[in-house]
Amino acid sequence: MQFSFNLFSSLLLIFFIHGLVYALLLYRKGVLNETRSDKWLSLFLFLCILYICPWMTGFAGWYDTQPYRDILFYTPFQHLYFIGPVIYFYVQSLLNPSFRFGKNEWLQLVPGLLYLLYSVVMVTTDKLVLGDYYFLASGADPDFDTWYQLTGFVSMLVYFLLSFRYYQLYRKLMVQVISYADSVLFRWVRNFLLAFLVMLAFRLLFFVLGEIFDLAYKGFWWYFLFFGILFYYIAITGFANSIETKVPFRTRGNGYPHALLLLPAISDQQEAITEEAEVISVEPVLKKQSNEQLTGWKEKILEQMKVHKAYEDPELSLATVARELKTNPAVISRTINQGFEQNFNDFVNQFRIDAVKEMLDNDEHKKQTLLGIAFDCGFNSKATFNRAVKKATGLSPKEWLEKNG
Numbered sequence: 013m014q015f016s017f018n019l020f021s022s023l024l025l026i027f028f029i030h031g032l033v034y035a036l037l038l039y040r041k042g043v044l045n046e047t048r049s050d051k052w053l054s055l056f057l058f059l060c061i062l063y064i065c066p067w068m069t070g071f072a073g074w075y076d077t078q079p080y081r082d083i084l085f086y087t088p089f090q091h092l093y094f095i096g097p098v099i100y101f102y103v104q105s106l107l108n109p110s111f112r113f114g115k116n117e118w119l120q121l122v123p124g125l126l127y128l129l130y131s132v133v134m135v136t137t138d139k140l141v142l143g144d145y146y147f148l149a150s151g152a153d154p155d156f157d158t159w160y161q162l163t164g165f166v167s168m169l170v171y172f173l174l175s176f177r178y179y180q181l182y183r184k185l186m187v188q189v190i191s192y193a194d195s196v197l198f199r200w201v202r203n204f205l206l207a208f209l210v211m212l213a214f215r216l217l218f219f220v221l222g223e224i225f226d227l228a229y230k231g232f233w234w235y236f237l238f239f240g241i242l243f244y245y246i247a248i249t250g251f252a253n254s255i256e257t258k259v260p261f262r263t264r265g266n267g268y269p270h271a272l273l274l275l276p277a278i279s280d281q282q283e284a285i286t287e288e289a290e291v292i293s294v295e296p297v298l299k300k301q302s303n304e305q306l307t308g309w310k311e312k313i314l315e316q317m318k319v320h321k322a323y324e325d326p327e328l329s330l331a332t333v334a335r336e337l338k339t340n341p342a343v344i345s346r347t348i349n350q351g352f353e354q355n356f357n358d359f360v361n362q363f364r365i366d367a368v369k370e371m372l373d374n375d376e377h378k379k380q381t382l383l384g385i386a387f388d389c390g391f392n393s394k395a396t397f398n399r400a401v402k403k404a405t406g407l408s409p410k411e412w413l414e415k416n417g
Contacts, residue, residue, distance in 0.1 A: 014080060016073040020233050024068035027240030031061040034247035041254065048111070052102035053250045059098060060243040065089045066155060067236040070229065075153075085148050086135040090155040092164025093124035096171030099208060103175040103201060107182045110260035123167065127160070161219070169212055176205055185261060188292055188345055191328040191360035194396040200253035207242050214238050259329075261292075292330070292345050309347040312337050323363040326392035330356050361400040364390045372413070382413055 015021070035057040042050030066089050074080035097120040104111040134147040134154065147154070154160065179201050186193040218235040221227055316322045316333060325332070334341040348359050367389040371377070376385055383394055391397040401409050 014073055014077055015069075016071070018071060020071035020230070021068055024064050024071070024233075024236060024240060027244055028061050028064060028068055030244055031057050031240075031247055034251060035061065038247075038251055038254070041251070045254075047105075047254055047256055048113075049102055049106040049256055050254050052098060052105055053246075053254070056095070056098045056102060057243060057247050059091050059095050060239070060246075062089045062091065063095075064236050064240055066153060067229075067233055071233070082139075085153050086131065086139070088128060088131045088155060090160075090164070091124055091127075092160065093127055093167055094121065095164075096168040097121055097124070099168075100171045100175050100178070103178055103205070105256070106201060106254075107179065107198065107257050108261055109256060109258060110262055165212070165215060165219070168208075172205065172208055172212060179205065181263070182257075185292065186259065187355040187357040188349075189330040189341065189356060190259060191323070191357055191390070192326060192392050192396060193357040194399050195393055196257050196259065198253070198257070200249060204246060204250065207246055211239060211242050214242075292342060306347060306351050309337075309339075309343060310351045313344065313347060317360075317363045321367075323360050323367065324388070324390045326387075326390050328360055328390065358403070360390070362404060365400060365404050377413065382409060 017025075035054045038050045038054035038057065042048065042054060066084055069075075069080070069084060074084055097117070100120075101111075101113065101117060131154075138144065138146050138148060145151075183193075186196055190196070214235055218227070218232060222232065225231075313333065316336060320336075322328055322333060322336070330341045330344055334344045337344065345356065348354060348356055352359055354362070364386075368382075368385050371385050371389070383397065386394075386397040391400065398409055401407065401412050405412055407415065
């Protein structure tokens with residue numbers, strides 16, 4: 013097989029090989045650990061290495077030699093209509109264990125499947141029916157037709173926005189339903205989406221520069237180099253950050269921006285999930301309670317915190333408190349939002365901080381470390397404790413200790 017090694021082809025080949033290795037490793041990890049997100053990220057990396065193939069093999073001499081030229085022309089390497097949906101599915105599978113690939117997800121792949129069908133029609137017509145270049149009479153690779161590049165860019169941008177909105181909703185939900193939200197907010201998802209946004213920004217930049225200047229083939233090579241660096245970063249970091257959340261939920265119809273269905277357990281039975289779901293507001297309370305109801309539930313919740321010290325459970329959740337009080341999570345959520353004007357995460361962490369302060373007043377810090385005290389009071393990590401103290405007091409834990417010690 014022909015492959016001319018030079019600076020341009022060799023650098024892209026390095027990213028191609030490493031991307032392929034990580035794609036295979038992630039897929040294997042997904043199979044062994046039964047993690048859907050690893051499989052979706054593996055597919056994304058595979059699409060990325062295909063994306064750089066035309067420039068890598070082009071500089072290796074394929075566009076100048078048959079039959080390699082026809083392979084590049086008739087084989088779709090840049091699957092622009094697949095990249096966006098795969099990213100969206102990856103984010104959903106990482107953040108939501110109830111995510112399942114179903115009919116709606118298949119529909120989102122229709123544009124990509126139609127482009128594959130279009131490619132089959134092209135090769136069948138030119139090679140098997142006419143025996144001549146009809147679709148490729150212009151002598152240009154159809155993957156780089158302006159209409160395809162523009163619509164593909166729009167598709168990826170739309171799915172980036174959908175993924176970002178999903179992540180924002182997830183963040184809002186977590187602080188409403190668990191007391192250890194900082195541990196599952198997954199900064200990796202934010203960094204992943206940021207890296208993909210940079211990919212889109214570079215694509216737009218080079219598209220504009222290509223219209224203004226004659227960048228030629230070597231000029232656009234720089235874009236593919238930047239693209240390779242970015243997906244290599246995603247491969248390495250994504251492989252190390254493949255832990256999925258254990259808090260299942262589902263968006264609620266037309267109320268998608270406002271409420272989510274909190275599911276008590278992971279299940280492959282969609283009907284069972286629906287029957288046991290609870291509506292949890294992620295925005296200001298949708299349904300107000302009467303003053304009498306509000307006062308009653310506030311007293312019960314405070315009793316759980318002050319008397320039973322529920323906050324000492326590092327995995328305390330809204331569902332746990334609701335179960336102890338023999339009610340549903342939606343009632344507890346509304347009471348905390350409306351009565352204490354806090355989300356569940358901040359509400360519980362305030363009791364934990366007060367407990368730490370009480371132990372400091374009792375000179376407990378002379379017997380054990382501040383972090384040990386924090387763990388005893390319900391915090392489950394140093395990072396969570398640090399952020400909670402900073403948010404509640406405006407001080408770092410060290411400054412706070414000096415002030416209260």
